[in-house]
Each structure stands twice: as structure tokens, then as C-alpha cells.
Amino acid sequence: MNHLGTKILETERLILRRFKDEDASDLFNNWASDSNVTKYLTWPTHENLDISKYIIGLWLDEYSNDNVYNWCIELKEDGQAIGAISVVSIDENVEAVEIGYCIGKEYWNKGIVTEAFSSIIKFLFEEVDVKRIAAKHDTNNPASGAVMKKCGLKFEGINRKAGKNNSGICDMAVYSILKEEYLSLI
Secondary structure, three states: OOOOOOEEEEEEEEEEOOOOHHHHHHHHHHHHOHHHHOOOOOOOOOHHHHHHHHHHHHHHOOOOOOOEEEEEEEEEEOOEEEEEEEEEEEEEEOEEEEEEEEOHHHHOOOOOOHHHHHHHHHHHHHHHHEEEEEEEEEEEOHHHHHHHOOOOOEEEEEHHHHHHHHEEEEEEEEEEHHHHHHHHOO
């Protein structure tokens, strides 16, 4: 793999970029403080702005590594930070990554995560030279799986009681796309 770090990516409606200190308020207000958003996530709902500031500080420190891919999803129309999408794990042995994402409830069902994820798939396959991109979701959160399908990922199966999130231990639906599948689509 050719690690490039979190490069700026642009889509029709979005700028995918590194987080900045100034994003703490948007992080807190637009998604991290909403228990509806964090219900199926592995990190706790932020109880105050200081937690969001602390988390962004951790992310900023990680950007010095070229194998860190953690994008802020920014709306072009108003500059709001409305969510995050990142590589949550890397397996160098098989040149594979797993993607995770979350977005503010106000922005659900507008194709925003699909737009962001599609751009990241292109970047990871074409520039980083990843061979496999996977994602998984709690089976009680089928909307997340719908994004995966729209992005060309194929359903692989369900890992029973294989995950834990803010809702407890859960079954995880697993999806993936291989580089050769992606190349056949473009």
C-alpha cells in the first residue's frame, strides 16, 4: 500500500478534509452529543464541548502518521462539519482496510455518506492501492448497510454477537468491495 494520509477530497456537495481545532463545536453540536447518532457507535455520546475538543486534539496528533485516514465531512454550501468518515483498521498483510462513518441526524437520508464513502473508495483503490475495503454495521442499523450497498460493497454475512456498541453486544453485518470489482465498475 502507498500510504498518503488524510488528503483533501472534494465531491459535488462535500469537502473531505482533516479535522481542525475549530471543528469542535460542530462535532459536538452536529453529531457527537446526539444519542440517536451514537446509538450504534463504539464511542460514548459527548456530554460536553470539552470532550469534543479533547477528541479533536487526539485526532490532530494522529495526522502526523501517513497511515491515518480520518476525514471531516464538510458541507460546501455552509462550511459546516457534519460528520466523520475514517479508516478504522488496516491489515497490511492483505492490503485491506475497514471504514467507519457517522453523520448528524439532520443530514441522514440525503445521500451525503454515500457521496463521501464513494469518494474515499476511489481514493483508497486508485491512490493508496488498497486491495479490499470492508465496512460493518449493527444489524439493527440497516440504514448503514444501505450506504454500503449503494457504494458497491457486497454483503458477506453476519457475524453473530461479534460487536459491542452503545446499544450493547450485537450481530454485525459485514460488507466488502475488492479492487478488481471496483475497477470493473468504472
